[in-house]
Amino acid sequence: MFVKKFSHIAPPVSIEELKTVESDNGRFYLxxxxxxYPSVTTVCGYxxxxxxxxxxxxxxxxxxRTQVRGNTLHEACENYLNNKPIGTLAPNEAMLFHNMKRGVDxxxxxxALEAPLWSHNxxxxxxxxxxxxxxxxxxIIDFKGSTRKKNPSKISNYFCQATAYSIMWKEMMGENIEQIVVLISSEDGANQIFVKNPMEYVPELKHMLDLYYKENAELLVEKQEESLF
Incomplete structure (x- = not known):
């Protein structure tokens, strides 16, 4: 199997770790x-x-099972991109990584890999x-494992998540993200690579944000008050 050597470039601004809080209302980051702030996945999946x-x-x-599958696939991709051994994978996860590797290469x-990002805006x-x-x-590149091939019209939340990260990166780093990329490897053998312009998904992301903030206004106020102590 071809093993690529990946180059790494430090981001323009160092990224500090964020404290996370899990609650019945989803995940929050300090x-x-x-x-x-609520997590991207909480808002985009609301x-x-x-x-x-x-x-x-x-x-x-x-x-x-699917949660473990996703975590294992993410870890394998992260190790590979860090020029480390991916470790021993179960047959199913090994197949998923092998299919996804064509995009990862x-x-x-x-x-940045598995890095915390945020946006005050x-x-x-x-x-x-x-x-x-x-x-x-x-x-912005996202790795997804799936049971079967995805219909692009059913996964706009994936593209909105990546769009949110592109906005965060611009706000934090001052660098424009040229495109968002979602790599999906499925247990039915499908290997999908979606390359999109994040500007296409800004209106839908705004709709998701508006809906979440409208229906969780009191919760957000409580969270901000908690963060003061």
Whole structure:
């Protein structure tokens, strides 16, 4: 198997770790300035949260399996991009990584991996999978494992998540993100590579933010008050 050597470039501004808080209302991050912001995944998945929660409650074993699958795939990609051994993978995860590797090998000049990002303008925070060049263009890159091939029209939340990170990176680093990239490797053998312009998803991201803040105004006030102590 071809093993690529990835170059790494330090980001323009050092990234500090963020404290996280898990609650019944999702994950929150304590950003600089003692601001408690909801996570990107919490906000972008808010409209479908009840559907996903019901599915997890009905299918606890499968929910755990897919969570472990995702964590394992992310760790393998991170190790590979850090020029480290990916370790021994179970057959299913090994197949998923092998398929995804074709997209990962198009990455270089890595700026950040599993890094916390935030935006005071969006009032949002999260951990980005990867900020690097993809086919020579600075990109937000997300790694996804799936049971089956995805319909692009059903995963706009993936693109909105990556768009949020592109806005955060610009705010924190002063660098424009040229594109967002979502790599999806599926158990049915599908290998999907989506390359998008983040500007396309700004209106939908705004809709998600407006809805979340409208329905959680009191919660956000409480969180900000908690962060003062």
């Amino acid at each position: 950003a600089p300035g003692k601001k408690n 409209e479908k949260n009840e559907i996903f929660a019901a599915w997890r409650a009905k299918n606890p074993e499968e929910a755990l 198009r990455i270089d000049n890595v700026r 969006l009032r949002l925070a999260g951990r980005v999978d990867c900020v690097a060049e993809f086919d020579g263009k600075l990109s």
